[in-house]
Amino acid sequence: EADIYQTPRYLVIGTGKKITLECSQTMGHDKMYWYQQDPGMELHLIHYSYGVNSTEKGDLSSESTVSRIRTEHFPLTLESARPSHTSQYLCASSESQGSGQPQHFGDGTRLSIL
Amino acid sequence: AQSVAQPEDQVNVAEGNPLTVKCTYSVSGNPYLFWYVQYPNRGLQFLLKYITGDNLVKGSYGFEAEFNKSQTSFHLKKPSALVSDSALYFCAVRPPSGTYKYIFGTGTRLKVLA
Numbered sequence: 751e752a753d754i755y756q757t758p759r760y761l762v763i764g765t766g767k768k769i770t771l772e773c774s775q776t777m778g779h780d781k782m783y784w785y786q787q788d789p790g791m792e793l794h795l796i797h798y799s800y801g802v803n804s805t806e807k808g809d810l811s812s813e814s815t816v817s818r819i820r821t822e823h824f825p826l827t828l829e830s831a832r833p834s835h836t837s838q839y840l841c842a843s844s845e846s847q848g849s850g851q852p853q854h855f856g857d858g859t860r861l862s863i864l
Numbered sequence: 865a866q867s868v869a870q871p872e873d874q875v876n877v878a879e880g881n882p883l884t885v886k887c888t889y890s891v892s893g894n895p896y897l898f899w900y901v902q903y904p905n906r907g908l909q910f911l912l913k914y915i916t917g918d919n920l921v922k923g924s925y926g927f928e929a930e931f932n933k934s935q936t937s938f939h940l941k942k943p944s945a946l947v948s949d950s951a952l953y954f955c956a957v958r959p960p961s962g963t964y965k966y967i968f969g970t971g972t973r974l975k976v977l978a
Contacts, residue, residue: 756907783966790952792906800964808965840907844966845922850896850915851960853966854909 753777755855756841764864769828771859773841783826783853785840786810789860793840799824821843866955870969877945877969878977885940885972897954898936898966899929904941905927908954914938945976 754772754775766828775782780801783840784795785808796798814828824843828835836862842853867888868930877883887897900908912923929940935950938955955969 754907781968789930790971790973793954793968795965805935805960840908844964846964850913852898852900852910852913853908853956854910855900857905857907 753845754841754854754856756859758859759857760860760862762862762864763831765830765832767818769831769861771826771839771841771861773824773826773856774822774840775824775843775854776822777843777845777848777854778821779843779854780821781844782818783842783844784808784814784816784824785833785842786812787838787858789838790861807852814843831861833863836861836863866957866959866967868955870953870955870972872972873970874973876974876975876977879947879956880944882947883942883953883974883976884939885953885974887939887969888935888937889955889957889961889967890936891957891967893960897926897929897931897956898958899923899938899940900954900956901925902952902954902971911940911953931938933967945974947976947978950974950976951954953963 758773782799784797794810796812806852838860841856844853845851898913899911914931922928957967
């Protein structure tokens with residue numbers, strides 16, 4: 751069982767608010783990822799990190815930002831939320847050691863911006 | 865461009881019958897191949913992977929997948945479907961070198977009918 755946690759699970763908030771979605775993993779994985787997924791739809795990579803102080807933008811342009819100050823923690827921040835940010839956000843991690851390690855996913859944060 | 869295709873948006877199968885969920889990929893080299901399952905309001909759960917070796921790999925919950933290099937396919941199979949298998953299934957590929965980014969298919973919804 752993977753140990754990767756996302757909080758909050760659900761968030762309903764008004765336009766213009768600053769939001770931080772939390773993601774933590776206890777497996778010591780150096781690779782971490784954020785995906786955006788509309789319910790029941792495909793995943794879009796928005797950010798990833800290969801280790802502490804390493805962050806890259808993903809394939810889908812996003813107004814969010816991320817940081818990686820500690821190995822276990824990879825928060826995502828929206829400075830000013832808008833209705834277009836309404837979606838589900840999934841965090842994942844993977845190990846570098848060994849061949850073809852799978853990603854481990856959290857249960858997601860479902861975000862609704864009013 | 866590297867890509868993963870899941871040609872069926874939905875697959876319906878009667879309980880007890882065999883099921884197949886299709887996946888083809890376009891990635892150079894010998895990529896790592898994965899299947900994940902997603903239940904409502906949950907993250908993705910890893911089912912199985914192919915790295916090298918036997919073309920038939922076995923995974924969790926009685927699922928298996930058949931790798932076919934000449935057809936660049938990695939179809940998910942189960943000999944006898946259960947109603948509880950109803951979920952969203954994602955095929956994913958990680959290129960063999962140069963990146964730790966995973967390429968996901970668009971997902972296939974499996975519906976097992978009682």
